Amino acid sequence: MTGGAGFIGSNFVHHVVRHTDDHVVVADKLTYAGNRASLASLPEDRVSLVVGDIADAALMDGLIADADVVVHFAAESHNDNSLDNPRPFLDTNIIGTYTILEAARRHGTRLHHVSTDEVYGDLELDDPARFTESTAYNPSSPYSSTKAASDMLVRAWVRSFGVQATISNCSNNYGPYQHVEKFIPRQITNVVRGIRPKLYGSGTNVRDWIHADDHSRAVLTIIERGRIGETYLIGADGEKDNKSVVELILTLMGQPADAYDHVADRSGHDLRYAIDSTKLRTELGWSPVYDDFETGLAATIEWYVENEAWWSGAKDGVEEFYARKGH
Numbered sequence: 001m002t003g004g005a006g007f008i009g010s011n012f013v014h015h016v017v018r019h020t021d022d023h024v025v026v027a028d029k030l031t032y033a034g035n036r037a038s039l040a041s042l043p044e045d046r047v048s049l050v051v052g053d054i055a056d057a058a059l060m061d062g063l064i065a066d067a068d069v070v071v072h073f074a075a076e077s078h079n080d081n082s083l084d085n086p087r088p089f090l091d092t093n094i095i096g097t098y099t100i101l102e103a104a105r106r107h108g109t110r111l112h113h114v115s116t117d118e119v120y121g122d123l124e125l126d127d128p129a130r131f132t133e134s135t136a137y138n139p140s141s142p143y144s145s146t147k148a149a150s151d152m153l154v155r156a157w158v159r160s161f162g163v164q165a166t167i168s169n170c171s172n173n174y175g176p177y178q179h180v181e182k183f184i185p186r187q188i189t190n191v192v193r194g195i196r197p198k199l200y201g202s203g204t205n206v207r208d209w210i211h212a213d214d215h216s217r218a219v220l221t222i223i224e225r226g227r228i229g230e231t232y233l234i235g236a237d238g239e240k241d242n243k244s245v246v247e248l249i250l251t252l253m254g255q256p257a258d259a260y261d262h263v264a265d266r267s268g269h270d271l272r273y274a275i276d277s278t279k280l281r282t283e284l285g286w287s288p289v290y291d292d293f294e295t296g297l298a299a300t301i302e303w304y305v306e307n308e309a310w311w312s313g314a315k316d317g318v319e320e321f322y323a324r325k326g327h
């Protein structure tokens, strides 16, 4: 698998080790977003880490030649970074995915490509519709446009070259091991550090939250039972506006619910994401285990409070970046 030292990838590795007998080879460049410590507690006879770039064709060819299944998580994943410097997003998300597709094509290896609901653009707050597998692509940011491009490459390699691939597009994940640049960990670690949480713009933007463990179970389900060439949307009916999430974090951490600041909005900020995961639920029988956001969020807060050593090294640099951007 690729990207196993990142947030969702490392949660996936923990999940696979807990629930299967499979051996996992993680290929990860260990960018600023990759962290060896996220895999440190796992048994060495079940997980090995190869440090390298998914755009390195020789490396990918060798690894994929030996793999039964490739699960492709690696990406540049943060919208704010893509607005600051888009180039690494093209290199990793587009050229990296192309490199993996070519290796999977040469060796006939089964591939699952992990993508995002952001490829569909955004919805109005009062729109009764949600994203489905047939919603037209309409990405807004450099990040989401490169993920959209990677999805299109996968579809083309399936159709033109017979690559044995599936795609999933998931909504916003939360849980342990998420980098402190992202919304929920940033606000939790702000409160721990005595910094007021920062809400972009009015805070009415809606995200559709799912626990990373539910994402992992969905990906395993698609690998086991998904139909080749198909796309599956992954979501847990978890729509919440950002203001409510910040207020809940503050309340769960024993602070006044209004102890946050409004800061400059994100350029091109998507208003609302919402997933209709009927296909995954009815065709493959998946459903989320974490059906109560407040309980999952409380456990996530506890993890960040207990694991300050995991995130403290990244915190100051992230806050300096945001301060420069007015966030």
Ligand code: NAD
Residues within 6 Å of the ligand: 002, 003, 004, 005, 006, 007, 008, 009, 027, 028, 029, 030, 031, 032, 033, 034, 035, 052, 053, 054, 055, 072, 073, 074, 075, 076, 077, 078, 091, 092, 096, 114, 115, 116, 117, 147, 169, 170, 171, 172, 173, 174, 178, 179
């Ligand atoms: P992340 O930024 O936490 O982790 C990305 C990982 O990929 C890191 O370990 C990094 O070192 C590695 N990586 C980056 N560039 C690489 C390269 N060129 N070669 C090898 N490794 C490289 O990201 P995440 O939030 O865990 O997201 C994982 C995947 O899930 C991405 O494809 C993302 O688009 C998708 N996704 C994320 C979410 C979310 O809410 N975070 C939701 C839906 C889909």
Ligand code: DAU
Residues within 6 Å of the ligand: 077, 078, 079, 080, 115, 116, 117, 118, 170, 171, 172, 173, 181, 182, 183, 184, 186, 198, 199, 200, 201, 205, 206, 207, 242, 266, 273, 327
């Ligand atoms: O929808 C799936 C996507 O979710 C993934 O594809 C991305 O990889 C992942 O990063 C995430 O994208 P978002 O842009 O939605 O996540 P982010 O954590 O950056 O922001 C979530 C919301 O919170 C968004 O509306 C912006 C807002 N925000 C973010 C930060 C960092 C704030 O209000 N304050 C903040 O400090």
